[in-house]
Each structure stands twice: as structure tokens, then as C-alpha cells.
Amino acid sequence: MKVGFYPGCSLRGTSREYNESVVALATAFGLELVEIKDWNCCGATAAHSMNKALALSLPARVLALAEQQGLDEIVVPCASCYNRLSVAQYELAHDEALRDRVIEIIGMPYFGGVSILNVIQMIEKYIQKDLAAKIVQPFGRKVACYYGCLLVRPQHVLQFDRLEDPQHMDALMSLIGAEPIDWAYKTECCGAGLSVSRTDLVAKLSGHVLKDADDRGAQAVIVACPMCHSNLDMRRSDINNYLTKPIHTPVLYITQAIGLSIGLRPNELGLQRHFIPVSFN
Template identity: 55%
Template sequence: MIKIAYFPGCSLEGSSKEYNESLLAVSKEFEIQLEEVHDWNCCGATAAHNLNKVLSISLPARTLALAEKQGFSEILVPCAACYSRLLTAYNELNKDAALLEKVKEILEIDFSAKVKPFTVIDFIQKHIQPKLKEKVKKPLNAKIACYYGCLLVRPPKLVEVERYEDPLMMESIVKELGATPLDWAFKTECCGAGLSVSRTSTVGKLCSKILDDALSRGATMFAVACPMCQSNLDMRRRNANVFLNEKADAPVLFITQLIGLALGLDKKELGLQRHFVPFNLEIFDKPIPKETLGKSKKVEEV
């Protein structure tokens, strides 16, 4: 049994419960225990760094400090926004000793900021993917648009992802689930993120462009690894459809839910009933559309 420090973040306790459920369910299948950092708090998200810099470092720093005190050296952060905040705090605290001192004083915790955050994609690549193929029971017959959004790949100086303009990590995962990854152009465009509540129509417009590009190239569903991406493409689908000629009904699943389905886990165990755009298993029975051919070299050739 591997034990890994876990920071679910607020979304996974609320509007993105299914991400939490499916992540835990999949981890269990691979005999990995995710241990929540005791008494973690909100990272402050965009609100804090929009308004107050010290606060935007101190809030995530508390969780890093708690994890350190609880004996961990790295921490799994499934939410892309939380990940970005925690990683920013980690980097800033490690390069600026004066800031670390200030934050230690604010938190009243003595720590060295050595707990490094990592994403669900990192987690899957390291702990799940090596044993994934042999565990797949129900290969997925789907053409999946892997959608990364912003903060899993940007800024490249912070997150150090290879091919940040055209990442292929989730593509390689869904391929092992038996699905066909879609070669498309909007996988790192922004969904509108934090403007979801305050400027819903803007979010609808941005999401419509993302949906349009994927669907016009033959996607049958989406894979995401960020609660904001998921909720904007799913919960704000009605707002996006306003901008589309044809209403989009492709479901948006967390990558962990897709893995769970391929492992043969129960739909409910993976929280699949919680989506706004309904997900039915019949989707895998439909024939997948042929490749809409472009003139470029295929991703595999690159």
C-alpha cells in the first residue's frame, strides 16, 4: 500500500465531488492510499491573488506547512487552480528567503517549504499508467478530446510541462483505456475559469469555441483534469450552447472517471450521476466518427 499526501481542495468537497470520488476509487484499485492533509484550508484561488499578494502566498503555504509537519515530501493536488497556487507558493518561498520568513511569521509555523505539489496527471503517469493496460476490463469505444485548459500547462516556466502548446499526457492515458484521442486545436484554450459566476455569458462564449473545435473534429466526449474546466464545460453548457449552431451534448468526464469506467467500476462509485450533461454508458456503443483529416503530420509521427 503506497501512502500519498492529498490536498483535495474545496471544489472536490463541493461542486466537483465526483472528481474526489473517482480519484479515490481508482487509487484504491491500484492499492494507493490518499491521505488528506489534516486541517488543510482553501488555497485562495484567483480571488486572493487578484486582490492581495501576501495572502495569495500565505493561504496555500499553510497547507504546505501542515503537510511538511505531517511528514510528507510531496502532495497530490487534483485541482489545477489549487495546484497553480500551491506550486507558485512553493516556488516563491523557495527562491525568496525573506518571503519565507515573513510567511512563517504570519502562519506561526516553522517550516522549510520543501513539500512539492504534483497533479493528477503526474500521479497517473507515475503510479497508475505502468499497470494500467493489464487492469483495463472494459476498453472505451470513444473519441476523446483531452482538454487541459490553462493552469495544468501554463506558465511553462512554472509547471515545466513538455509540449505546453500541444500536450499529449492525457492522450497517452486514454489510448491505454482503448479510446482514440482526438487531435485538436483548443486543448489549452481558456474556459473562462473564475469568471463562471460573475460573467457567465463570457464563460459560455469561451466554452462554445472549445466545444465547437472538438465536436467539429469528431469528438464524442471530453476528458479533463481540472474541476473548473469540468464545471464550465458541463454546468455552463446551456450558456455555451447559445453560441453554437448545433447544441452540444458530449459529456465531460474527469480522467479518473474514464479510468474507473475502463476498470469496470460502478457508475455511481465514480459520481457519474452528478453531471449536468448526462452521461450514459450507451455512448460507448455508438460507432466513433472517422478522423477529420487535416494536412498536418499525425501526433504520433511528431
């Protein structure tokens, strides 16, 4: 089975391990991810607050390329990329004048017919039905499923279940033998793109997330967003300084957790690239 694939900038750079785990998991279930040729940045971070037409043209070009290359459906693992592509598709579908302007900017046809899947939707659609039969090592630990901001908002566009208390990731983790905790920070912000310019704010916001997970006994935090992973993992020393108490809870992508449960090797999933070691011995 082939499906389109948009890795975006993060999966080609700072979140290389996410890309590795997405591809490894897809391959293990017979899913071939076909990368969109000549893709560009989706305009995440500041573009949408500075120039609306440009901010929509960047993701629209990606979608137009997918259409041009005969891809009816694309997997977009990065929550920020998924958000920008989905919002662009929604806005262009509801504003004909804006759509015409964007088509003029990108210089290619755009019809808005590509189906966009985030990584959780990919797992639910193509992997979940065969998952139980492939589990060789249940992920028998308490986990905090952290959705962050961009996977669930805006609700009227993304239509994610239970805006403040989503359950999809929890259900998938339960399938592989984990015990998702009930906690308060599922959809709170980690600080996102302020990681470089205001690391102090990231330490505070991400610190609240990790502290609540740790206080409730989580043995791992599960994410589906490169920025969330980067802030919770790479900025851990800043977080621990803010909290004045070291928290060593590892942060895994959901694709890594599922990969471990079906017997994929840690290096196939990029676990060696984490700042906080992933060890459950």
C-alpha cells in the same frame, strides 16, 4: 502505499464527483490517499491579484501542514489548487525575504520540501504501470483531451510538456483504448472563475472549446480541472444558446474515464452527478 492528499474546496463541494473518482481509482490500485489535517483554501480565484503575501500564505500553510504531518508528497487533483501550491513553493524558494514574511504570517515552520503531484502525475507514477492488466472495457471512443490554462501555465514553474500541445493526458487515454483527436483548443481558457459574474463570457469561451471538439468528431471531452468541468458541463445550456446549436458531448474527468475502463461502476465515479448525461450506448 500511502501518499498525502489535498482535496481543496472544489472537491469537497461543486466537484464532489471528481473527489469520488480520484479516491476510487487510487483505491483500485492500492494507493491510500492521506488527507492533510486542518487544510485551508489555497486562495485560488482572486487572492493572488489582491494581496500577494496572503495569496502565498494560504498555499504555504497547506504545504507547511503537510510537512508537519510527515507527508513528503501530496496529490492535488484540482488544477487551480495544484497551480497555486506549485507557484507558492516556487516563489518562496526564490525570494528569501518573502519566505520569511510568509512564515511569519502562517506562524509555523515552512521548508519547501514537499513534492506536489497533479492528478496526471499521480496516475503516471502510481497507476500507469499496472493499468493495462486491469482494463476490462477499453474506452474505445474519440476524445478531446482538454488541459485548460492552469495545469500547464506558467511553464517555467510547472514544466509541463509542450505548452501549447501537451501530450500526457493523450497518452494515458490512448493506453485505455481511446483515440485522442488533434484539435486547436487543448489549452485555451474556459472562462474559469467568471462562471457566476460573467456567464456570458464563459458561454463564449467554453463554446469555442466544445464546438471545436465536436467539429472534429470527439465523443467525449476529458478534463483534469474542476473549473473546466463545471463550465463545460454545468453551463451547457448557456453554451448551446451562444452557439445556437445544441452540443451534447459529455465531459469526463480523466479519473472517471480510466475508472470505467477498469470496470468501476458509474456511481462509484460520481457520473450520476453530471448535468450532461454520460452515456455511450
